[in-house]
Amino acid sequence: MARNVTKNRKLAMTVLAWAIGILIFFPILWTILTSFKTEAEAIASPPSFLFFDWTLDNYREVQERSNYFRHFSNSVIISLGSTILGLAIAIPAAWSMAFVPGRRTKDVLMWMLSTKMLPPVGVLIPIYLIFRDTGLLDTLTGLTIVLMLINLPIIIWMLFTYFREIPGEILEAARMDGAGLKAEIIHVLTPMAVPGIASTLLLNIILAWNEAFWTLNLTAAKAAPLTAFIASYSSPEGLFYAKLSAASTMAIAPILILGWFSQKQLVRGLTFGAVK
Amino acid sequence: MATAHSRSAARIMISPAVILLLGWMLIPLSMTLYFSFLRYNLLMPGTHDWAGFLNYRFFLTDPAFFAALKNTLILVGGVLAITIVGGVLLAILLDQPMWGQGIVRILVIAPFFVMPTVGALVWKNMFMNPVNGLFASLAKGIGMQPFDFLGEAPLASIILMVAWQWLPFATLILLTALQSLDSDQLEAAEMDGAGPLSRFFHIMLPHLARAITVVVLIQTIFLLSVFAEILVTTNGGPGYATTNITYLVYAQSLLQFDVGGGSAGGIVAVILANIVAIFLMRMIGKNLDI
Incomplete structure (x- = not known):
């Protein structure tokens, strides 16, 4: 029973x-x-x-009317570019903090995190004016830089938590076997770090793809990614539900698929190790 | 183990990140602070007079500020209430043995990956529109008057949209925390005759307390800055009914070109966010042992 x-x-x-x-x-x-x-x-x-x-x-019409794929490729360039740039800067930083922690490492990590807590409106005007005066407004370069900067703390933190899980004994063993620093990095550390780097890459592409404060405020027609393009449907003309749906489906489909792969990293990446 | 050599190498490796973040935080923030004390409007080029605390006085005594502050608190509070209660219940449900658990999980998590402008426009047009929306069709189907969501209850409608996007986040984190609960403990309590309710209140909820706090703090940081959903649905209106602090600062700076006033608002927003951030940082710091 x-x-x-x-x-x-x-x-x-x-x-x-x-x-x-x-x-x-x-x-x-x-x-x-x-x-x-x-x-x-x-x-x-x-x-x-x-x-x-x-x-x-609808799919055909959305593309013909508004050159959908340009906005799509803007989104791809911005999210991939900012993530890869961010990784290039974050990997050495996270690496050194994980393997050669000093007295100040914790303070540095916490300070980096605190920059993420800064509300974007706190710096909206200066960034807007700087971009206007340097010609970065409505450019892919400008947006890539901003998205890299706002996600850099998350990238560093995620990598740090992954790198910390690589046991230090393995390094010592490699050193005993006579491996130089270069061999150590290429043959021992890199293979162990790749999964963590891949997860970080995935989560940050998602975050950059969906970012909707800076992409809306710093772009107009030229560099607008999908977030900004879809926003143009807020003042529609005539019947538009089916076209809105087609544009939306194409905009969310790639990220839904990536997102399903990165469920676990989501918790790690967005709670900064506070929930395990 | 760490030698002086590796220490200096470590310092070089970390410096680009530190310099960039320092620049990103200090330069624009000090500019905002500086602007907030100026009479500075982009429509009147050339005037950069010192204004003292005038901008703050105007911003903080503006009825729009109180409306925005109230809306911000209601928005954050409303979304938190829905996502925490819903998230706890969903996490417990998803933790039960069932068929197709993986697929249900995917269905529940999906809204988190929908970009804010898409989510908001889909809700606004295809569901909440009083003429053509699905809710209106349903209401007519059962013989009721369609309800004009964004006209009659604009803030509640936005809370619903934002809560839909953040419920997956709360659920996922609470589920992760729940899975680390020792099932022996629950079984022992069951053996001792504890009913489901008392097991929930005496074992599960205390175990989840920490995760709930983390979810509250992290979501608050993000929810204080809700912007896209408001921009594409109501533009802050009708009147100031859906204007939050973030949207108010945006409108003042980039729609009215009032750099001084907008900057004062930006500084106020930073202070508000910091009140929450201090608690969050303390929790994260406690968990970080180096």
């Missing part, structure tokens, strides 16, 4: 969890479905759920 009870319980939990999961996911699902409808069907009442004439016209 006890087994029966647990089985019923498992069934009830399954039904409940699936119902809530689908409810939470529904806005995304609805967006994806609407992107395949015609504009008339998109606002039909009662709405059709699956039985409508599936069409790809």
Whole structure:
């Protein structure tokens, strides 16, 4: 009888969890479905759920009307560029703090984190004016630099927590075997550090892709990534639900896929080791 | 183990990051501080008169500031309440044995990866629109009047949108914390005849206390700066109904070009964020042993 009870319980939990999961996911699902409808069907009442004439016209139209792929590639360039640049600066820093910690290392780490707590409006005007005067406004270079800087503390912290898990004894063993510093780094440390670096890369691409304060305030037509492009749908003309859905689906699809791979890193990356 | 040589190498390796972050923090922040004491409007080039605390007086006595402060607190508080209560319940649910747990997890986490402008516009148009939205269709379907979400309850609607985006974050972190709970302890309590409610209040909730605090602090930092959702849905209106501090500073600086006033507002926002940040930093620092 006890087994029966647990089985019923498992069934009830399954039904409940699936119902809530689908409810939470529904806005995304609805967006994806609407992107395949015609504009008339998109606002039909009662709405059709699956039985409508599936069409790809919206995707074609979004691209033709607004050169969607330029904004898409802006997003790719900005998020990849800022992450890689950030890694190049953060890897040596996190490395030295993890393997050669000094008396001040903790203070430095905490201070770096505190820069992340700075609300963006606190520096909006100076950054805007500096960008205006140096011609960086509405450029990919400018946005890449800003996104690199706002995510740098997170990158350093994530790498630091990963590097700390590499046991120091391995280094000593390699040294005993006569490995030089260069060989030590290339053959021993790098292979052990790669998974951590990959996770950091993934999470920061996601954060940069979805960043929506600086991308909205520092770009106009030219360098606008998808966050800013989608925002242009806030003052629409005519029927636009299906087109909005198509543009949205393309904007979130790559990150949804990356995001599912990085669930675990999300906790580590955004809680700074405070929850394990 | 660390030699003087490796120490100086370490210092060189860390310096680019330190210099960049120092520059990013100090230069613009001191500029904001400086501007906040000037009479400086981009529409009146040339005037940079010293204004003393005038900008602060104007900003802090402006009715818009009180409206924005109130909205900020309601927004942060509302989203926190929904995401913490919902997150605890969801985490406990997802921790139960079930079929297809991995897939449910993915469904629940997905909203966190949706960019804020997409999430807000989808909610605004396809769900909350009083004419064509799905909620309006549902209301008509059961014979009710459609409700104009962003017109009648604008702030509550934005809270709903933002909570939808942050619920996954709270759930994921609380679930991680819950999974580190020793199941023997729960079983022992069950053997001793503790009901589900008393197990929840006496074992699970104390165990989750730390994770809940972390979620509250981290979310507060991000929620104080909610911006895109407001920009694409209501533009802070109607009136000041959905203007938070972040949006108010944006409007003052980049829409009214009032650099002095906007800067004073920016400094106020920094001070507000720091009150939360101090607690968060203390918690993180305690967990960091070097």
